[in-house]
Amino acid sequence: MAELHAALGMVFAWDVLAVILGASLFGLLIGAIPGLTATMATALLVPVTFFMEPLPAISAIVAATAMAIVAGDIPGALLRIPGTPASAAYTEEAYLMGRQGKIGQALGVNLACSVVGGLIGVAFLVFFAPLVADFALRFTSDEYFWLALLGLSCAVLVSGADPLKGAISMLIGLLISMVGMDSVSGQIRFTFGISDLLGGISILPVLIGLFAIAELLRRMPEIGHTHFPPPPPVEKPFSGVGRLMWQYKGGIARSGVLGTLIGALPGAGADIASWISYALSRKLSRTPEKYGTGHPEGLVAASSANNAALSGAYIPALVFGIPGDTITAIIIGVLMMKGITPGPDVFTSSATLVNAIFIVFILANLLLLPLGMLAIRGARHILAVPSSVLYPLILLFCIVGAFAANNSLLDVWLMLGLGLLAYFLVENDFPIGPMILAVILGPVVESNFMRSMIKANGELLVLFERPIAAMLGGLALLVWLAIIVSSVRSAWGARAAATSS
Template identity: 90%
Template sequence: MAALTDALAMVFTWEVLVVILGASLFGLLIGSIPGLTATMATALLVPVTFFMEPLPAISAIVAATAMAIVAGDIPGALLRIPGTPASAAYTDEAYLMGRQGKLGQALGVNLACSVVGGIIGVAILAFLSPLVADFALQFTSDEYFWLALLGLSCAVLVSGADALKGAISMLLGLLISMVGMDSVSGQVRFTFGISDLMSGISILPVLIGLFAIAELLRRLPEIGMSSLPTPPPVDKPFQGVGRLMWRYKGGMARSGVLGTLIGALPGAGADIASWINYALSRRLSRTPEKFGTGHPEGLVAASSANNAALSGAYVPALVFGIPGDTITAIIIGVLMMKGITPGPDVFTADATLVNAIFIVFVLANLLLLPLGLLAIRGARHILSVPQSVLYPLILLFCIVGAYAANNSMLDVWLMLGLGILAYVLVENEFPIGPMILAVILGPVVESNFMRSMIKSNGELLTLFDRPIAATLGALALLVWLALIGSSVRSVWRSRTTTASP
């Protein structure tokens, strides 16, 4: 109870509350502009969080991402252009509801169900995390090695249809993570005589480069083009929403729980949770033929799932230091910059901070209602921001943020170089998620493997000696076998297609 009281005192200060409000408005702006994702909003906030205390820094990211996901529903319903990937699953349903004269109801359902799903996710996060942390206290370097490797494997598995491209992206991330001095042996690697690289590549230019710069390069052809068409006004956004939520309350609760669990899988994230729950809702529906015609049932399920997944992704991030998605990968990077290492010990050493994070989640989700309504009302003005003004400002913000971390121009060049690399990869359908997860998890895999080998005098089979380690190891190997099988099948199919007349 004392930890909870202290956490409330930490959260309800003018500094934290102002940060939450400001980040929420920022998230609404970024999320409602098509192409600017919640991950990009998070990456753009990282330079600002560099100058904050840990709780305001995390609060900014939590609030901005929750708002950006919800704001992404607005251009989807108005213009049939999803603002974020998590909104893509139900864009057609929301847009077609608007064509039927139910535009306000579609956006109201999105907003209300996102709040409910987010609250469900926070409740599960607060309940599960301490239990998992108690279990994780039994872990040694063996378990952490297999767990981090399993996280990388799952990230590749869910990264897209082509597992080989996901694996290549992951290997590139591991290469970036190996630059500098090995934390166990002290061996210097891949520095090319540059002394600034002895301590490795800073996480800040990596995050900004892979997400913000790459996205700006993709949007470069749009600069100077005419702005998006002016959408129609939104009337009566909450009319009939309560009735719809009550009718589909079972699907909403199921999607909230399932979305949280999917979000906890490394590499999955809100967009995958949204698609899976939309598909499941259609399969279990009594009227599946209505899906795709402006039917609110799929809208209720997918909207509940995407915000719940945001909370679920924090379970592995806080308990094991393993990102559940790209946003929590950024959170882990921010915590490490603040001298806090996520893991089971954080629940005892920084219990007040953990409880404060849970409270911030609740606040951010409750703020969705008033601020989301504000965004719906002002959507016509938000969507009219010209790209020729917005994108140069974002680029300037990125350069200043990358430089400010270490006062080093090397970080700026690294950011730009990695941004170009990410742009090339994305244009060739390589996923970026596995790369950033590998940058975060690479040192965890390597350091724990080296410690285990030192303890066992190089005996690899000792990695399977402990029951938990053996279970995690078997799961990791099964995932890799599935990845290899998937790659072999895709190559075989392509050859068969080529050979057929």
């Protein structure tokens, strides 16, 4: 109780509340602009959070991402262009509702269901994370090695249609994480004689390069070539929302739980949760034929799931230090920059901080209602911000942000190089999610493997001796088998297709 009281005191400090409000407004702006993602909002926030205490830093990211996902629904409903990938599953449905004169209702349902879904996810996080953490206290380096490897493997498997390219993206991320002095042996690796690289490649230029610069490079050429029609006015945003939510209450609850569970899977974030919930809702619906015609049932399900997934992703991130998605990968990076290594120990050593994070989650989700309303009302103005002004400003912010962590211009070069790399990879269908997860998890996998080997005098089979380690190891190997089989089959399929044509 004393910890809860202390946590409340930490959260309800004026500076933390101001950070939450400011970050929410920032998330609102980025999310509502088509093409700019919640992950990009997070990456752009990191340079500022670098100078904050851990709680306001995490609060900023939690608030900005929740708001960005919700704001991403707005251009989807108004212009048929999803603001973030997490809104893509139900963009058509929301837009068609708008064409039927129900634009206010569509956006109101999006907002209200996002809040409910987010709160379901938070409830899971609050109740289950400490229980799992208690269980995880018994883990040794064996379990952590397999857990991190399993996280990487799942990230590859769910990263997109092509696991082969996902696996290559992950390997490049692992390679980036190998640069610098090896933490176990002290050996210097791949620094090319540059002393600034001895501590490894700083996470900040990696994040900004992969998620902000690459996106800017992709979007800049479109300026002047894509014209958005003026959005229709939004009237009575909450008209009929309560009735719809009551009608589909089962779907909201189911999608909230499903979204949380999907979010907790490494690599599967809000966008995948949204698509799966939409598909499941259609499958279980009594009126599946109405889907795709401006029917609110799928909208209700998917918009609950994507915000629930955001909270779900924090369960493995806080308990094991294994990111559930790209946003939690960034959170782990931020925590590590501040000297906090996420893991079960955090729940005992920093229990007040953990409780404070839970409270921030509830607060950020509740704040969605008034700020979401504000976003809906001001949508026309946000969408009027010209990209020709916004993108150069983001570029300057990226440059200064990459420089800020170490006051090093080398980091700006690294940001540019990694941004170009990510640009070319994304243009060729390589997913970036596995790469950032690998940058975070690479050292975890390697250091735990080396610790286990030192304990066991290099005996590999020791990694399977403990029951949970054996189970996790078996799962990781199965996932890798699935990746390899899928890759070989795709190569075989390509050959068959080429022969038949």
